[in-house]
Amino acid sequence: xxxxxxxxxxxxxxxxxxxxxxxxxxxxxxxxxxxxxxxxxxxxxxxxxxxxxxxxxxxxxxxxxxxxxxxxxxxxxxxxxxxxxxxxxxxxxxxxxxxxxxxxxxxxxxxxxxxxxxxxxxxxxxxxxxxxxxxxxxxxxxxxxxxxxxxxxxxxxxxxxxxxxxxxxxxxxxxxxxxxxxxxxxxxxxxxxxxxxxxxxxxxxxxxxxxxxxxxxxxxxxxxxxxxxxxxxxxxxxxxxxxxxxxxxxxxxxxxxxxxxxxxxxxxxxxxxxxxxxxxxxxxxxxxxxxxxxxxxxxxxxxxxxxxxxxxxxxxxxx
Amino acid sequence: xxxxxxxxxxxxxxxxxxxxxxxxxxxxxxxxxxxxxxxxxxxxxxxxxxxxxxxxxxxxxxxxxxxxxxxxxxxxxxxxxxxxxxxxxxxxxxxxxxxxxxxxxxxxxxxxxxxxxxxxxxxxxxxxxxxxxxxxxxxxxxxxxxxxxxxxxxxxxxxxxxxxxxxxxxxxxxxxxxxxxxxxxxxxxxxxxxxxxxxxxxxxxxxxxxxxxxxxxxxxxxxxxxxxxxxxxxxxxxxxxxxxxxxxxxxxxxxxxxxxxxxxxxxxxxxxxxxxxxxxxxxxxxxxxxxxxxxxxxxxxxxxxxxxxxxxxxxxxxxxxxxxxxxxxxxxxxxxxxxxxxxxxxxxxxxxxxxxxxxxxxxxxxxxxxxxxxxxxxxxxxxxxxxxxxxxxxxxxxxxxxxxxxxxxxxxxxxxxxxxxxxxxxxxxxxxxxxxxxxxxxxxxxxxxxxxxxxxxxxxxxxxxxxxxxxxxxxxxxxxxxxxxxxxxxxxxxxxxxxxxxxxxxxxx
Numbered sequence: 001x002x003x004x005x006x007x008x009x010x011x012x013x014x015x016x017x018x019x020x021x022x023x024x025x026x027x028x029x030x031x032x033x034x035x036x037x038x039x040x041x042x043x044x045x046x047x048x049x050x051x052x053x054x055x056x057x058x059x060x061x062x063x064x065x066x067x068x069x070x071x072x073x074x075x076x077x078x079x080x081x082x083x084x085x086x087x088x089x090x091x092x093x094x095x096x097x098x099x100x101x102x103x104x105x106x107x108x109x110x111x112x113x114x115x116x117x118x119x120x121x122x123x124x125x126x127x128x129x130x131x132x133x134x135x136x137x138x139x140x141x142x143x144x145x146x147x148x149x150x151x152x153x154x155x156x157x158x159x160x161x162x163x164x165x166x167x168x169x170x171x172x173x174x175x176x177x178x179x180x181x182x183x184x185x186x187x188x189x190x191x192x193x194x195x196x197x198x199x200x201x202x203x204x205x206x207x208x209x210x211x212x213x214x215x216x217x218x219x220x221x222x223x224x225x226x227x228x229x230x231x232x233x234x235x236x237x238x239x240x241x242x243x244x245x246x247x248x249x250x251x252x253x254x255x256x257x258x259x260x261x262x263x264x265x266x267x268x269x270x271x272x273x274x275x276x277x278x279x280x281x282x283x284x285x286x287x288x289x290x291x292x293x294x295x296x297x298x299x300x301x302x303x304x305x306x307x308x309x310x311x312x313x314x315x316x317x318x319x
Numbered sequence: 320x321x322x323x324x325x326x327x328x329x330x331x332x333x334x335x336x337x338x339x340x341x342x343x344x345x346x347x348x349x350x351x352x353x354x355x356x357x358x359x360x361x362x363x364x365x366x367x368x369x370x371x372x373x374x375x376x377x378x379x380x381x382x383x384x385x386x387x388x389x390x391x392x393x394x395x396x397x398x399x400x401x402x403x404x405x406x407x408x409x410x411x412x413x414x415x416x417x418x419x420x421x422x423x424x425x426x427x428x429x430x431x432x433x434x435x436x437x438x439x440x441x442x443x444x445x446x447x448x449x450x451x452x453x454x455x456x457x458x459x460x461x462x463x464x465x466x467x468x469x470x471x472x473x474x475x476x477x478x479x480x481x482x483x484x485x486x487x488x489x490x491x492x493x494x495x496x497x498x499x500x501x502x503x504x505x506x507x508x509x510x511x512x513x514x515x516x517x518x519x520x521x522x523x524x525x526x527x528x529x530x531x532x533x534x535x536x537x538x539x540x541x542x543x544x545x546x547x548x549x550x551x552x553x554x555x556x557x558x559x560x561x562x563x564x565x566x567x568x569x570x571x572x573x574x575x576x577x578x579x580x581x582x583x584x585x586x587x588x589x590x591x592x593x594x595x596x597x598x599x600x601x602x603x604x605x606x607x608x609x610x611x612x613x614x615x616x617x618x619x620x621x622x623x624x625x626x627x628x629x630x631x632x633x634x635x636x637x638x639x640x641x642x643x644x645x646x647x648x649x650x651x652x653x654x655x656x657x658x659x660x661x662x663x664x665x666x667x668x669x670x671x672x673x674x675x676x677x678x679x680x681x682x683x684x685x686x687x688x689x690x691x692x693x694x695x696x697x698x699x700x701x702x703x704x705x706x707x708x709x710x711x712x713x714x715x716x717x718x719x720x721x722x723x724x725x726x727x728x729x730x731x732x733x734x735x736x737x738x739x740x741x742x743x744x745x746x747x748x749x750x751x752x753x754x755x756x757x758x759x760x761x762x763x764x765x766x767x768x769x770x771x772x773x774x775x776x777x778x779x780x781x782x783x784x785x786x787x788x789x790x791x792x793x794x795x796x797x798x799x800x801x802x803x804x805x806x807x808x809x810x811x812x813x814x815x816x817x818x819x820x821x822x823x824x825x826x827x828x
């Protein structure tokens with residue numbers, strides 16, 4: 001194989017490898033934070049640093065025991081699809097000036113479209129398990145699918161409206177003087193709530209309700225496949241928070257520190273804040289989530305579009 | 320990626336590259352790291368509800384999971400009945416290897432025959448948090464989960480679906496089987512929810528998995544041995560169970576209770592009611608997945624457990640709850656701590672009544688009227704109190720239990736200072752108990768955590784009872800389940816069952 005070909009392959013894979021490595025580290029730190037938040041005391045917090053590593057090793061060593069008569073292809077492919085969509089979605093997020101895996105002029109559109117296969121992978125996980133609890137989890141996940149798309153899209157569209165571009169790098173650069181989140185607070189809130197729908201995070205974790213459905217869509221998964229799903233859920237949450245930072249909080253921009261450092265700090269700070277706030281709400285039912293989405297978030301997101309449109313004209317003028 | 324066991328290094332042919340052997344040290348390090356984290360599946364045979372509620376909040380390295388496929392450790396709280404064995408065997412077969420098992424005893428020196436039959440190699444520890452944690456700190460010493468070859472297969476009963484109506488838009492009904500090992504009741508219970516999507520159309524209850532025939536065994540035992548059996552009727556309320564029996568004997572013996580003994584017994588009942596209420600709150604908030612409420616309730620429950628243990632520094636209630644027996648003096652400082660705890664519980668109840676977010680899942684859900692409860696034979700308990708003074712929904716049951724706990728603790732009479740350092744008054748020194756029971760019939764009752772626990776005893780003057788009949792509060796609530804669950808969402812149905820606080824060991828008898 002020629003040197004040029006090897007170089008091309010390496011240059012193609014390098015962003016993906018770096019992205020996955022960043023997601024792994026991010027998922028680990030997120031897990032540590034969740035443990036520290038749950039346990040409080042310093043003595044328990046020290047154990048929180050070991051617990052995720054021990055989980056990984058234990059799950060890798062666990063035997064793979066599939067359920068009886070699953071849909072083999074869907075059962076085996078679901079975690080791979082989930083992981084792949086997370087990785088692909090993360091590629092378009094710029095962590096610094098020019099530091100992005102995939103610089104696309106329609107980056108935001110590409111990102112939003114890629115969220116759907118992730119949720120469908122979750123649905124496949126429950127459907128293919130050939131179990132009642134998985135089936136119930138699948139239909140709850142379907143409710144998530146139709147709950148997040150419109151509010152998240154309409155909330156995120158405010159940033160491209162202001163930046164007049166779907167390219168995420170351009171959106172970040174357009175916030176050099178004022179973050180979009182300052183004058184689009186409604187969009188921020190809607191985006192963050194809809195993000196929880198996508199990630200199946202508490203309080204919207206009914207599809208995998210551990211107490212109600214014995215794990216729901218993940219009830220029949222063991223070992224490495226369960227590990228992949230666990231990682232994918234945390235990674236997609238980080239990716240969504242990173243996108244929120246890019247859309248509303250100035251991305252990598254900040255004084256003194258390098259751009260990627262600012263980006264990482266903002267992402268983790270935002271993730272920690274929303275996780276801490278979510279602890280005040282109990283787990284909501286699927287119909288409550290649908291009600292919240294269609295009766296509150298969708299009208300609010302439409303209002304957000306109107307408000308952002310008017311403010312964009314006032315701030316940036318008519319071109 | 321699979322980490323296999325240690326392989327012996329193949330002998331290398333001359334000139335062939337030497338294969339890298341697996342070193343014991345590398346695998347041992349991974350073993351140690353993997354074993355640091357215990358993902359356990361709790362199996363509650365009837366006595367483990369409070370234990371598991373406490374265990375789940377001990378360490379981030381010991382985590383409770385809901386699916387057997389996610390677990391690497393089964394913690395089984397006895398008692399186990401023969402009816403539960405098939406379901407338990409099926410569950411154990413679902414746990415992926417490597418897995419381990421730990422038996423937690425409810426009492427007695429050895430494991431129950433059913434537990435030994437299923438898990439012949441499983442170690443057994445006493446039903447105490449510290450004993451379980453000590454076993455979990457060295458999980459590698461726990462033997463691998465090995466199911467007995469004679470373990471029965473689960474022959475799950477089938478149910479008949481309601482006839483399919485001819486409709487323009489027809490939907491298929493789904494039957495969701497919850498249990499018998501599920502987290503909504505304290506002990507095993509199977510519920511068949513016949514659902515149209517997320518809505519429960521009807522429910523069938525399959526109880527009896529925790530039946531131990533306590534009444535029958537008491538009839539075959541001497542009076543003194545029957546007292547020990549009475550305490551196991553409700554393993555979560557041994558004081559109430561035992562006291563009901565002791566009062567029945569004292570009624571037959573026509574014994575007048577001294578005030579000090581009455582106060583001590585009421586104090587023991589009060590602490591038990593409060594403990595049950597608080598640990599139930601911890602379990603309920605975990606099912607509801609309300610992290611902030613767990614964070615507020617768990618410390619209260621652990622403080623109560625510590626303060627309750629200090630009430631009688633020399634003798635626990637099981638040692639002095641005897642017919643015509645004396646009672647040790649309560650420790651005054653412990654009573655003061657309990658009174659302070661009562662104020663904190665009342666504060667929590669007030670906060671819960673104001674917070675809107677938790678009420679999204681509890682308000683106007685699972686309503687039961689007081690009239691309906693009375694018709695069903697429910698005569699006391701927090702479920703009835705909630706229906707009489709509130710809306711009879713989950714929210715009112717939650718508040719009723721908290722207020723019951725606070726009231727019970729506040730009404731404990733102040734004891735004597737330094738009771739531990741005073742002269743120890745044991746039942747053997749004064750007020751010797753009497754197991755001579757004359758002929759007659761009498762009823763004894765005690766206000767337990769779930770309502771009035773009563774027993775009717777008939778004696779013919781012999782060495783053992785002739786007739787024992789228990790009135791169990793959880794058993795009167797079971798027939799109401801199909802009615803209260805009809806029309807509810809699946810998620811709400813499970814919370815409703817949890818809100819009734821059914822103790823299946825007590826309900827099945």
